[in-house]
Amino acid sequence: MAALPFEILLGIYLGVLTGIIPALIAGVLGFIFKYFTDVSIPGLGVVVLALGIAGVNGGLMALNDENIRTSENAVALLTAIIVVLMLALYAHSQGDKLGASVPKRISLRKLRDRTLNTDVIELVGGRNQVRVTVSGEVTDVEGYPPLTAELRGEIKDGHWTFPADIPVGELETRFADRLQSELDLAAVTVSIDERARANVGAAPPIGSTSKRVPDGKRAVSLSALVPSGMTRGESVRLVTPSETVTGTLIAARSGDKPADKPSTSADPTVATDGGETEPMVPKPPTASTTTGGEGRVTVVVDRSVAKTLLEAGELQVVVLSRGTRREFELVSLLRRSGIRFQKLTVKPTGPLDGHTIGEVSVRDTYNVLIIAAKHEQWQVAPRGSQILSAGDSLYVIGSREALASFEEVAV
Template identity: 75%
Template sequence: MTALPFDILLGIYLGVLTGIIPALVSGVLGFLFKYVTDVSIPGLGVVVLALAIAGINGGLLALNDPTIRSSENAVPILTAIIVVLMLALYAHAQGDKLGAAAPKRLSIKSIRDRTLNTDVIELVGGRNQVRLTVLGDVSDIEGYPPLPADLRREIGDGEWTFPADLPIAELETRFADRLQSEFDLADVTVDLDEAARARVAAAPPMGSTSRRVPEGKRAVSLAALVPSGIARGESVRIVTPETTVTGTVIAARSGPTTTSTAGGTPTTDDDTLAADGGEEPVPLPAAATTTGGAGRITVAVNRSEATTLLSATDPQIVVRSRGTRREFELVSLLRRSGVRFKKVTVASGGPLDGHTIGEVGVRDSYNILILAAKHEKWQVAPRGDQPLSAGDQLYVIGTNESLSRFAEAAT
């Protein structure tokens, strides 16, 4: 009786020792068959395969251990066989389950779409949001001047909240855009981890007025009574005793403080300031619109008219009507009918790469229309013979469902 427990323990030991490789092979084959063919290996096949491999392992083990060769007791052998089969069947079941759960399609986009940890998500007003924290000091970007200390401190101490249901890549883009728009930074890079900690590198604001002056125009800054609500890009009429000049607003400031500005603040205390297109002025802070009242306004006018404005006294600013933008009305009508716009980039090796629009049949297969395609150069309303390759950019319209299916196939 004392030998039976020992024989069972010996059989378990031999079964574990010889069953590791059969279990590993069974698990891997079970995963591959389920993942590739969506078919499970029959249990009888697993048993035969496991016994064959275990027999080879057991034979090699018997050659090295004389006690196994000389043993006439069948209990250890039977116990070892049972253990080997149990390990092989369990490993096959787990591999089969993993093959069924594994995604059939992996892409760089799906790997990139990391999400935040749940412990950093806050529930505010029935919505999940996340508060981003700037980790360490804000770094400088090579090739740009260093960031001022007060601006670096303001970015690091700021409170930045965003919707928590966005992937990390989208949060990085939105955070960078928000920093660039609020502080008029020349460039921003953001690296965000799963704990909502952001490493930020930024470049200070650069001169932007000269970049907004069209070719052949001249920027002129005037002290005048500035209407409220003026923003960059408005068309205004400047009335002087001598003439009337029409120009485009580049920057404006009104009121007793400089907090209400549109596109920047003129940088001198003189009544007039002129700058040729292409010259770099002093950096200008960004803002929204004017509040109205006495202030300064910078407009882009023709070179001949700029000389007249430089000598003008007490000019009057009249805002011109821009009318209704028909393209905005069209977009609004399309959105009300359930049609959306989307920008898609063709991925390498996808169903669009190396084919023409007609060959893919985007209208019949995906129920979308391609408005424009960039293949070496932009082509509006491309025809069916338009070739597509990896890296091409497409502007497509369709319903949310069709756009999602097309974007998934293309990328």
């Protein structure tokens, strides 16, 4: 008969060898049952399963090893059984914990969403903000002319701040849209890392006139007596001795003031009583309009009549009635009844994140109505089955108090 310590060590050795597979199976089954059914497998079931699988493994090992097959010591066998059961119960408990902690709703969008490092987040006015800094040189976009030095400096040295509670992918989109709208860039590519450092590629603005001419149309510039108060987008009628043409105004100049650029102050300083000068605070830009008189207009017309207008000697410009915009009337009626519009963004871990509009019961719970939502693309009048995630944009209407409470809780 072998010594007791040797038998115990042999039992531990056999228990580990035969208990690996039962422990793995017990852990996987525990995770699956807890994740999908929220039910834990009873301990007795784990014991029976582990002993059954370990018995099969022990039998196979006995066939290959004569020492195991001829061993008659009960201490080694008892020690092996205890080790097998301990491994199986421990693996089952860990699988059960994992099944309870893994979220039930996992989407590909959430897996690919990256978040910012907390070190770059700043608290400004009670809100978390992040400042995006442009690292390296601003590159050119292939297929477009190169950027000027002034535009590169504006992009690199600009102060670009955004909310910090949005994923990095949404932050890249917002930064690109802001650059394109503020600097009138033709194309922008943005890549941002977790420390809010951006690599930017941009293309300079292209001609403003060509961007406003639809396909199949032509822009024609003509000299005429220009009415006062005209601005870009007016519907005008051009009267010639032989033909009358209707088009859309995209630029006009009467006297020295163009309609496509706002007027600015000519004197940037003001003299004080002490003889010193102080900088004048610039006035906010106003809608640019013509002042009337002789000038030139640029009108978008059909291709077939462009040549006729260019050959015409005398020309009259008549401004057509724009009519009443029904959408403005609707907004005015809603405002008079106490209803307001507001654009909001869904916050992470909020009641809307990962749920549909119907599941949250937005109308009944918060007394507001979502009239448009952008999940992957804009959806007007979304249905109750529309799912929402962190970073989605919403247009919401409701009373001022209801919007304030909804913004505080849900977004």
